[in-house]
Amino acid sequence: MFAKPLDKAALAATSRRTFLKGAGxxxxxxxxxxxxxxxGKAFAAKPGDPPAPNAFVRITPDNTVTVLIKxxxxxQGVTTGLPTIVAEELDADWGQxxxxxxxxxxxxxxxxxxxxxxxxxxxxSTANSWEQLRKAGAAMRSMLVAAAAExxxxxxxxxxxxxxxxxxxASGRSATFGELAAKAATMPVPxxxxxxxxxxxxxxxxxxxxxxxxxxxxxxxxYALDVRRPGQLTAVVAHPPRFGGRVKGIDAxxxxxxxxxxxxxxxxxxxxxxxxxxxxxxRGREALRVTWDFSAxxxxxxxxxxxxxxxxxxxxxxxxxxxxxxGKALAGAAKVLEAEFEFPYLAHAPMEPLNGVIEPTPGGxxxxxxxxxxxxxxxxxxxxxxxxxxxVAITSTYAGGSFGRRATPNADYLAEAATIARATGMKAPIxxxxxxxxxxxxxxxxxxxxxKVRAGLDARxxxxxxxxxxxxxxxxxxxxxxxxxxxxxxxxxxxEGVADMPYAVPDFLATVHNTKEGVPVLWWRSVGHTHTGxxxxxxxxxxxxxxxxxxxxxxxxxxxxxxxxxxxxxLAAEKAxxxxxxxxGRGRGIAVHESFSSYVAMVADVTVSGGKLKVDRxxxxxxxxLAINPDVVRAQVEGAVGFALSSVLRNRVTLKDGEVQETxxxxxxxxxxSEMPKVEVHxxxxxxxxxxxxEPGVPCLxxxxxxxxxxxxxxxxxxxxxxxxxxxxx
Amino acid sequence: MIKLTINGTARELDVxxxxxxxxxxxxxxxxxxxxxxxxxxxxxxxxxxxxxQPIRSCQTRVGDVGGGEITTIEGVSGRVAEAVRAAWRELxxxxxxxxxxxxxxxxxxxLSQTPKPTDADIDAAMDGNICRCGTYQRIRAAIHDASxxxx
Numbered sequence: 114m115f116a117k118p119l120d121k122a123a124l125a126a127t128s129r130r131t132f133l134k135g136a137g138x139x140x141x142x143x144x145x146x147x148x149x150x151x152x153g154k155a156f157a158a159k160p161g162d163p164p165a166p167n168a169f170v171r172i173t174p175d176n177t178v179t180v181l182i183k184x185x186x187x188x189q190g191v192t193t194g195l196p197t198i199v200a201e202e203l204d205a206d207w208g209q210x211x212x213x214x215x216x217x218x219x220x221x222x223x224x225x226x227x228x229x230x231x232x233x234x235x236x237x238s239t240a241n242s243w244e245q246l247r248k249a250g251a252a253m254r255s256m257l258v259a260a261a262a263e264x265x266x267x268x269x270x271x272x273x274x275x276x277x278x279x280x281x282x283a284s285g286r287s288a289t290f291g292e293l294a295a296k297a298a299t300m301p302v303p304x305x306x307x308x309x310x311x312x313x314x315x316x317x318x319x320x321x322x323x324x325x326x327x328x329x330x331x332x333x334x335x336y337a338l339d340v341r342r343p344g345q346l347t348a349v350v351a352h353p354p355r356f357g358g359r360v361k362g363i364d365a366x367x368x369x370x371x372x373x374x375x376x377x378x379x380x381x382x383x384x385x386x387x388x389x390x391x392x393x394x395x396r397g398r399e400a401l402r403v404t405w406d407f408s409a410x411x412x413x414x415x416x417x418x419x420x421x422x423x424x425x426x427x428x429x430x431x432x433x434x435x436x437x438x439x440g441k442a443l444a445g446a447a448k449v450l451e452a453e454f455e456f457p458y459l460a461h462a463p464m465e466p467l468n469g470v471i472e473p474t475p476g477g478x479x480x481x482x483x484x485x486x487x488x489x490x491x492x493x494x495x496x497x498x499x500x501x502x503x504x505v506a507i508t509s510t511y512a513g514g515s516f517g518r519r520a521t522p523n524a525d526y527l528a529e530a531a532t533i534a535r536a537t538g539m540k541a542p543i544x545x546x547x548x549x550x551x552x553x554x555x556x557x558x559x560x561x562x563x564x565k566v567r568a569g570l571d572a573r574x575x576x577x578x579x580x581x582x583x584x585x586x587x588x589x590x591x592x593x594x595x596x597x598x599x600x601x602x603x604x605x606x607x608x609e610g611v612a613d614m615p616y617a618v619p620d621f622l623a624t625v626h627n628t629k630e631g632v633p634v635l636w637w638r639s640v641g642h643t644h645t646g647x648x649x650x651x652x653x654x655x656x657x658x659x660x661x662x663x664x665x666x667x668x669x670x671x672x673x674x675x676x677x678x679x680x681x682x683x684l685a686a687e688k689a690x691x692x693x694x695x696x697x698g699r700g701r702g703i704a705v706h707e708s709f710s711s712y713v714a715m716v717a718d719v720t721v722s723g724g725k726l727k728v729d730r731x732x733x734x735x736x737x738x739l740a741i742n743p744d745v746v747r748a749q750v751e752g753a754v755g756f757a758l759s760s761v762l763r764n765r766v767t768l769k770d771g772e773v774q775e776t777x778x779x780x781x782x783x784x785x786x787s788e789m790p791k792v793e794v795h796x797x798x799x800x801x802x803x804x805x806x807x808e809p810g811v812p813c814l815x816x817x818x819x820x821x822x823x824x825x826x827x828x829x830x831x832x833x834x835x836x837x838x839x840x841x842x843x
Numbered sequence: 844m845i846k847l848t849i850n851g852t853a854r855e856l857d858v859x860x861x862x863x864x865x866x867x868x869x870x871x872x873x874x875x876x877x878x879x880x881x882x883x884x885x886x887x888x889x890x891x892x893x894x895x896q897p898i899r900s901c902q903t904r905v906g907d908v909g910g911g912e913i914t915t916i917e918g919v920s921g922r923v924a925e926a927v928r929a930a931w932r933e934l935x936x937x938x939x940x941x942x943x944x945x946x947x948x949x950x951x952x953x954l955s956q957t958p959k960p961t962d963a964d965i966d967a968a969m970d971g972n973i974c975r976c977g978t979y980q981r982i983r984a985a986i987h988d989a990s991x992x993x994x
Contacts, residue, residue, distance in 0.1 A: 186939075187939055326937055328940070329937040330947060332916035339869075390871070391869070391879075464941040511941075751981070752977040753977065755974065755979055777881055779883070783973050784979070786965065786972070786979045789983075
């Protein structure tokens with residue numbers, strides 16, 4: 114999501130004002146929040162809760178340790194990784210660790226990289242929590258020790274803690290955390306805590322079982338779609354079939370005759386059918402007759418929008434990065450290569466369709482949802498319901514996938530739920546449910562993007578100049594995040610991965626045109642890197658080939674100042690057997706890319722036979738700093754391959770006269786079991802602080818596969834999804 | 844009234860016989876472990892067992908179930924189910940977990956019929972179950988693992 118972890122100090126200085134302005138535009142008064150230092154003050158997680166000595170850790174007499182998770186779990190494993198950090202500093206036993214989702218409260222639970230906002234995204238959950246949770250665990254440990262010292266009348270320094278047991282060896286006394294919990298809660302919270310030397314880590318870096326597995330293999334885990342509140346009604350919305358369309362007329366006669374349908378209301382985003390259960394609501398929507406006004410809608414087809422992008426690419430854009438004199442360098446080059454890349458709109462298509470419950474409460478409301486931006490959701494829903502943001506509580510559930518879709522700058526589907534709750538008189542909890550068709554057709558997609566690249570080689574095959582043009586819609590313009598990540602009209606999420614390309618090219622120019630078509634776009638797992646990584650790494654392969662050099666050696670020559678790129682590139686190449694001869698019809702390709710401060714290289718092995726492409730194996734090397742739970746890191750990279758593969762092979766969202774053509778998993782088919790390649794993940798040992806791994810597994814997959822296809826067939830496929838039809842006859 | 848037996852319990856539901864079994868289970872029996880993913884039998888998230896066979900509940904009319912025994916993720920038990928869950932735990936298969944009820948119901952169905960499945964058997968039985976998190980490698984490994992556990 115975010116290009117880089119946002120610098121807290123910079124945010125505080127410059128962005129808060131802008132963010133508040135943006136939030137104000139959403140209609141919500143905003144509560145200023147600051148990073149909460151570890152002070153002697155007691156915290157209540159939400160108003161009315163008993164004060165606890167620590168906002169993140171609860172120890173109860175049943176000898177369990179519950180870590181409050183300020184982030185959302187969309188599958189990325191924070192409900193295991195974050196408790197691991199606490200357990201380590203606390204010297205707890207893994208078997209006593211539990212987790213609970215924290216309530217919405219930006220004063221206590223803000224993302225330290227987002228400033229005054231509680232939110233999950235940009236692969237920041239572990240990185241921003243790392244020190245915070247280490248300190249929380251260490252503080253709690255120190256209070257347990259103090260409680261034992263006071264009870265046993267022994268010096269604290271003579272007490273040890275191991276696997277959840279506090280001991281005084283000299284007297285042979287010991288107590289569990291649970292036994293000491295009540296007393297520990299009365300001890301002063303230490304102002305300073307000593308953190309462990311990483312060499313003392315016992316849990317971090319080991320394989321610990323996920324804490325969410327039991328919920329998820331029994332059907333017990335609650336997702337937003339499973340929330341059942343007393344008197345709850347279900348709403349589905351007939352959305353305009355073109356973006357920007359408006360309701361012209363409604364004939365709700367037949368819809369209201371459907372048994373179970375209770376109400377039909379017009380809302381700004383369409384027409385809502387409210388019913389006693391989901392099936393009635395869906396049937397009611399089918400019976401609804403709505404006519405639409407498309408006068409202000411986006412009425413073009415994808416091809417027409419792409420044609421506009423290509424025309425724009427021929428004109429000067431805004432400079433995202435420039436050094437040297439690229440015109441001169443290319444004019445003097447022995448060889449100049451040129452390539453263009455087209456990328457389609459892509460749906461996130463999380464398995465759990467978007468949904469949320471808004472429940473009226475005395476003087477406020479409660480949202481039940483698995484969404485990524487709690488603070489924004491409180492502000493938006495509050496503004497719709499006429500409530501101060503802090504009167505809007507959020508009970509976070511598991512999220513059935515997201516890939517960025519549940520992080521919206523305008524809380525889109527929850528705003529829809531709140532609007533329906535208000536329009537129907539706040540009489541009952543409203544469960545707004547998007548069906549799969551809504552998910553596909555009603556938007557927020559990875560932007561469609563066009564890249565045009567030229568680069569030169571000198572007579573010795575050395576890279577001498579690189580000129581790169583990107584055209585695509587800004588994700589952030591017009592959102593509360595504009596002030597943070599749009600500078601001089603350039604959306605950082607459009608150019609990340611190109612503007613900061615690591616290869617040593619003395620003469621370099623990257624320009625951008627941020628367009629404004631009426632198709633709603635959003636960050637999609639790894640954001641700009643989904644296209645920049647592909648364009649750069651595919652073109653590097655072409656350049657290496659044109660220079661007559663090995664693809665790994667060519668890159669290594671240009672990465673002298675980037676040791677972490679080099680580390681993963683070499684490791685992936687070594688583990689994959691780079692350089693081995695392969696039988697006819699098989700090919701091997703490589704790519705390396707940094708995103709979200711993590712480094713990934715991938716080697717793809719493919720077979721092209723009878724015109725069909727099969728991806729046989731992916732070998733990945735990753736450097737994400739210290740791996741808290743290496744098995745979760747491996748799982749995220751394996752999963753990134755499975756997630757992204759279908760976007761390499763076939764996925765696209767297509768507009769025809771403004772209307773999205775793909776409606777379900779037939780037209781937009783995710784990867785299936787039989788297509789899944791064997792994936793090997795190798796983690797580079799590192800003592801650097803942990804960075805993200807939710808997104809960085811995505812960017813290298815497409816270029817590694819495309820480069821492998823070239824190695825197998827001599828055909829260079831650049832645009833995504835790969836033009837597999839062109840492989841017939843190979 | 845529609846009569847159903849779900850997880851061994853007889854139920855009477857006041858619903859339209861055209862209602863998909865999925866919505867009867869989720870909204871009327873209040874068993875929410877069976878998931879809605881697509882509504883068109885394209886993703887397998889709604890997989891339950893009808894007399895031990897995996898079916899897509901989103902494309903099964905509740906009125907067509909008749910005297911059949913419905914088993915959902917909440918009620919599935921026995922040797923095969925235990926072996927599958929143990930393997931899922933051992934390999935930490937899940938990520939977001941939303942599709943996993945359906946994956947597990949399909950895997951139990953496969954192993955009940957074919958205790959020693961080949962990779963091709965797994966492809967055939969599991970290709971209808973989409974996992975957007977891409978946990979397929981671990982699902983495959985866990986099915987083989989469960990198969991070994993069944994001896």
